Amino acid sequence: MLTWGVVAVLAVGVYGQRALGMALVDPERLGFRSRQVLAMVPLSILCAVTALQTLSTQGELVLDARVAGIVAATLLSWKRVPMFVVVVVAAAVTSAVRGLS
């Protein structure tokens, strides 16, 4: 259960990390190679988040209906289907597989 106090501490903690990330990097002093690496960080992190949100729950590896939904999303993305369709079909497939099992 969240309380006002918890919300305040979480807000400061989460914003603090975001602001720290923005502050730590000085755009004017950054070399080409650092920029090259930083440019690929979002891709690497996005893939990590996707993998964890598909195959884990609260720190444990879990194989469930989500996998079917994300497989469908992956196939549709490769076919360059509009993003909206990808998201809705993934939810529908997950829902259907969950209903069947």
Added chain:
Amino acid sequence: MLSGWHDLPVHQIPEGTSLTAGEAWTIAFTYFTVAITVSLVHSTAGTATWVIVAATLLVNSATATLAYAAVTAAGGSAVAGVLGGCLTATRFGVLAAALAPRLWPQRWKRAVAAFAAFDPNIALANREQNDSDVRRVYIAMSLWLVLPWWLGASIGVVIGDWISDPKALGMDAMFPALFVAIIRPQLTTNNARLIAVSGACVALALVEVLQGGLPILVAALPALLALRSRESGAT
């Protein structure tokens, strides 16, 4: 002409950038829907309505508040919950650092921008060639994401009782599906594909070993593979 962000038509899709209306609407829809389910989780855990709304607006991170809810629901203390929540949000700091060199040179502007550092807006802004386009896409996408996010959370606390089980509707697959759709067009080079697969594998290998968001933090390291790139030419 574009001297500051106040003259930007932020309610629109920035002209001349790769951002499309389809992407913006999809992200808005996804964050709106997921926000409703997040509200539901918190109200089921007994959190008061206004605290849920405040948490969405101020913390601005579902992973952080959900991690807190998960830890405390499992019998953990409030302190453990807060630590868990902050740990899961570390990726936003790294993502912010990744985009920072392409945002405004003024620190205060980046400090304001930091509040809305999420995954999709950073990924889509990062796609732009010119730094000025990066900034315009970041502002536009942040609004397209954060406003539906707040709206969904607020609506969620009101209509929460009607949606009995978000999982039965497959809503837990929406975030990863959206991310897949954002990732796919970025896999244009062998190096990008290698970084993508490595990031996913590192996170999966570490998820049961490390706490909270630490597996994701370590999963940022495959970005170093960018240094072996010969594709982008000389400096």
